[in-house]
Amino acid sequence: MFSACKQLCKIHISTLLIALVISVPLISIAIEALAPNSDTFAHIQQTVLADYVINTCLLALGVSVLVICIGVPLAWIIAVCDFRFKSFFQWALVLPLAMPAYIVAYTYTDLFDYAGPIQTSLRSWFGWQSASDYYFFDIRSLPGAIVVLAFVLYPYVYLMVRAGFLEQQANLTHVARTLGYSPLKSFFKVSVPIARNAIIASTASVLMESIADFATVKYFAVSTLTTAVYDTWLGYYDLAAAAKLSVIMVAGIFVLLYFERIQNGKKQTHNDAKLSAHKLSYQLNKKQSIAAIGFCSLILLLSFVVPLVILANYAIDYFAQAWNNELVQFTLNSLLIAGLTAAISIALALVLNFSLRIKPIKLHKSSLKLASSGYAIPGTVMAIGVLIPLAFLDNQINQVAESLNLTTPGLLLSGSFIAIVFAHSARFVAIANKGIEASYGKVSPSLDMVAKTMGQSSYKIFRKVHLPLIRKSVLVAGLLIFVESMKELPAALLLRPFDFQTLPTYVFQYASTEQLEIAALGAIVIVLVGLVPLIMINRSIEQH
Template structure:
């Protein structure tokens, strides 16, 4: 820590964090305003069903993701069989698939006019829907299945890590005592991995609570769709803010559960790397079953949707590859690059002040700024609209008072609102990456630099930045990818006539014409694969 830190660095950190936390505070203030007719009408009519659907969706997605992730995580961590090395990273790929894309693909496959039901009618001679019973995918259960397919890797990754890091001596003791692999899993590994599983389930639940596109496509009314409809349908910001506050309550409850469970994690034995001879060797029949289950999960969650998407993109390439596609790509790229640069600069400011300041209060800005990541996209959009609307009105009133022509909707009517929202949501990712990199830099380097007469700015540019380069790149990459994929905030905050790849693809999904937006969706998926490859390489280097 450096006692000679200029107060201006701390002030800059607090001002930046205040700006980033402003949407959350504005949202809460707006939600506390007196009740209005729209929200009262919603409470009396549809709000209970919205809440019930949201709770049921979170429950079933969590259960489904857990059932998919647990067997895969155990097999990858504690068993030895053919193709295991490739499957253990391939099972992360579904995270790159947007849920609404998977929902469209399976709706197209399983609807009455889809190839599956057509084939069944041809084989069994059925003539009408009254001749057979086939589950309807456009239901809450169907939405839960789609979300579970794309979200289970959150639990899989954490569970696999927990199983790998469990002490080898305990596993050997269970073998000596005659436990079968199933008994060892049920009595030993699963109870020890419970905190990690709770964290994974909480993450899945938060992503489910934040989902808008999938439930909107399936016409399942939840709190997120209610926020969207209340703002665009009724134009009522206060009612939308009140609904957003309910979602926030659910999200922060889930975060509290996750933090509570993480506090229980204590490591009493140093984990040892599992060598092939330490793993359970599966018999040929068991290997076949393991490959069948893991392969089926990977196929249904990624390979099949991606293959169909790729076929659409190839078939309709001529109609998609045009000047508009290039403009969409430029819009997405520009937004993502600007957001990455701003988030990286803010994260560097927060963590530099936190590292070299002797004041405990200077750790507060980074923590406040990280709150935005917990905001679902629709909630974030409403939170951003409120203060930016105030600013727009204030600027126009000031211009009128001074006798000038007002700037109009300078903030809410331009990409400024989008960039601000993306920064509020994703700066936490950059902060986490920079913080992790700072932990690898010895504090003795700071003391040596001060002894040699380096000022804080020189310490940052000459010492820290070269050592932080890898972490900065990783943080920028992750923010870039998330900005490319973000949909709900983009739908609510985009200026009139502005589209990016995410909103373009979703528009075609909503119109049942994904084939024309398949190329844009392919780009989003391929870009989303980059951090997964990076994550896998990092995990392999730690083994």
């Protein structure tokens, strides 16, 4: 009895400590933001803060509308329609998720700029001499950023809504058809309302990603709250002002999440798959098939194929200049950080979810929610939240070393890659929590009771019962975190030590100075690393 109580106490303490450590960046930002207003923040507040907020809202709104217009029709076409090449498109349409938005921004800028091949060809064909002779849209603008982000982020909507369509009852749509509804009308009147919650949830994810984006809007010279945090920190060296801007961002994101949960709770649509054993499927005729293939091909071409072809062309032409020992070292740095982040995030998520499974009390539920809040925090904001406590710890360590007449270690934590791993882990542990929590929900509690009656300890139940049943979700979550960490730029850019580069910072450094040709090979490595888990996720949805 004493041993069981001791084990339970350890679980409580571990869960609480993990939640507190992961929430330290957010707490640090809140405390720093309480400092008196500086001249920098007062100036920002009086001059450009309104522009930052408006641009951020317009960006998020524009991207959300566009991803719905792209992702929902694609999800419905792939989920319920039969046409040629469907099996190819159902996994190929996920590929843009492996392409970081800032890389797509670089390639399209290179393609559509004044000196790019398209405008150069137009001037040659029509005899135009300068930009004043014709009109051509400016890709480096807010609309350009919206389009680029939508091309990269629509797979969030496509994946979640497609899964919702696949779970819908066929007999509901069959009834609609007997009432004279065409496939298009039944899509709007039946399928979309049933998938409403999936659409709202996936769009909320897109909203957070678009608000958190840094490199794309920075490269396109669009002033948002994310760029404001970066410029205030590194431009004015005012950490308190940057923290205040961060609080504004985080508050807006949490308000958004709150309303998303309210909307999902207001109107629940229930769907009992047992009522219908028939698969919902429309056999498209020739014209409809051509339209479906054309739409899928156009989106895939613009969002993935064109950027990849441009990068591949540059990588081949400039391979001798780009391939060197530095690129290999930067790749190893990225793999190290991504691997550590994935391992730490999975380990923390397993402890949190196992604690909730063993003892589903309010403490464990609150700890899980608190530990999952980091994903809503943009990378630039997370970097500030990590730097504050780590810098404080470094100061304390150096003071202790001085008092003991030892050599001071300097920036042991804040000046090493440990800071990047901490920031990535605090942000991406939510991905692991979401996957593992969903997988645990499918494991019957009766298995735990049977194991306990056989005298198995909690650790053995986890190792012999739980882990084998949830290992697939653990693997997929780990791969997802690995890929997200490989792509993550803001935290790595702001927290990296001197003379330390990762692939994203390397690509950003060259592309931001208009040297995409040199950065192309590194960008392709980032994309290739992201393809494996995306294919695995797609297969898991199909098997479901």
